[in-house]
Amino acid sequence: MNAVRIVAPQPGAAMSKRIVAVTIVCLLVLVAAPFAGTALEGEGSRFILVQLRLPRMLVGAIVGLSLGLTGAAYQALFDNPLATPSTVGTTAGAALGALAVLVLLPGEQMGLPVVFVAAFAGALAVTFAIAAIASSGRASINDVLLAGIAITLATGAITTGLQFQADMAATFEAVRWSLGHLTQVGYRGVIMLGPVVAVCTVVLLFQVRALESMLGGEDRAHAQGVDVRRTRTICLAFGAIGVGACVAWCGPIAFVGLIVPHMVRLGLGATRRVLLPMSALVGASFLVFCDALARWVLPGQDLPVGVVTATLGAPLLVFLVTRRPRA
């Protein structure tokens, strides 16, 4: 046979270029961020750069990566553009754990790890309850989403109740925690979060093919050979472990998990193979950028980064979505 063989086109050569361009910009942001803010000169400058700004950039990158990637994975899993790590109770559980320690044990000189451990435990407890619903028999993915929202509201109510009982100092401490912050001294945060987030990232990225198959619905994915319940459980669990650790360390940082996957989707398309890794990268640099911006615009104020991500991210998202061409 001498049939003419048409080779599959390499689709989106232009898209590959865009991906490379976005990658370069993101890496530049990460490298430049520690140098933003008050000029580094004089005596303490080396300390500020190496012990304050560099670890802050690294923790910001780790947290942003985790939030962006998990947001993308959850949106793919739930086939719902509104799903975020907060939707399945991860953030609410962490907040409850942290506040329980801050409020119920006031005044005691506890190191940060106690709050960290309590918040992490809270995040996992709530998310694993949801994951158990997701992996059990007949729950549809929308049931899981509903359960997540319901448990988030219930957990939030308990947290508010706790806060109401507390004295002024504990309440202030709680509010400060709940705004999200990246203030670091030294590398403890990097050492604690780095390995956890690395493992979760690898596991989530291994789910890309299964998530791609879910584009046409879970039943169809099942027919294509995907173990739907297993994929659900893995994505929820490892998303929660990564995000839970980050939220426990830095407090809930608003909007990153929601906005970043949308930015990637609008710029680079929704193909899971691109969406997940690029959401991780863009998430890392978006959070670091917001933090550096705050330092540059309001030097010396140490504005919580959660305030910046929300005020900057929300209008940006609305702008992007309304500009999107409709099919």
Added chain:
Amino acid sequence: MSDGLQLHGLGISASGRAILEDISLSIAPGDCVAVVGPNGAGKTTLFKAALGLLRPSSGRVTWHGEDVRSMPGRERAAAMAWLPQRTGVQEVVPVLDFVRAARFRFSEGRRAATEASFEALRAVGAESLSSQPVTTLSGGEFQRVLMATLVAQDPQTFLLDEPANHLDPAHQASFYRLISRQWQAGRSVVCVTHDINLLTHLSPPERAGDVRVVGLRDGRLCFSLCLSDGQLKSALEGLFEMSLQEVEVSGRSYFLPHSEGLR
């Protein structure tokens, strides 16, 4: 015999109501079976049960003797692929990526998966759509792309649920010819439909004797005849509770509502 797909006395019920009762059906390799019946007869449920998505209340479904509900996913995907009645895709994903997702069961590199997906698109005459977003396709184009995902999955059996439901007459006929080509290339085909006049396009006229028509009504099988059987007309009349007139056009049989109208 335990070859191919076997339904053994299958019963499915949901919230206490029986949807399928005592269905026994055997689809051997290379078979072409059309399941016909009125709306609500349980046709879609039959496929979901065959895929192991539903827990039978009685009986079981096997593939080469193995229960489909305990088969590893990738093996089940090698046995059968499914064209659902409705597929909604919300995300703006290029057609080629969408088709490549169906290669899940293969352990292969991305390049090989891309090649195979492009081949599948060519097999259904949709290769020109490969870089278009799935969300911008017309109904007929999307149905072809869905068919390409089945070809890309490359299973032994196609389960097709009302494959031509939303297509115009020209697309309906060409879509059935597409199915027919897959059958003649050696796959088994199970096609569920309520449109009895499309069945004739499942096979070339000379092979009509090899197409089995199975009637499903109120969750029970009521007949099993070959497409060229003279008794098919009266069987279909009983199934749909209307009188029909058989008309032959260039060797193919069509069934029209009798001029005296509905019974």
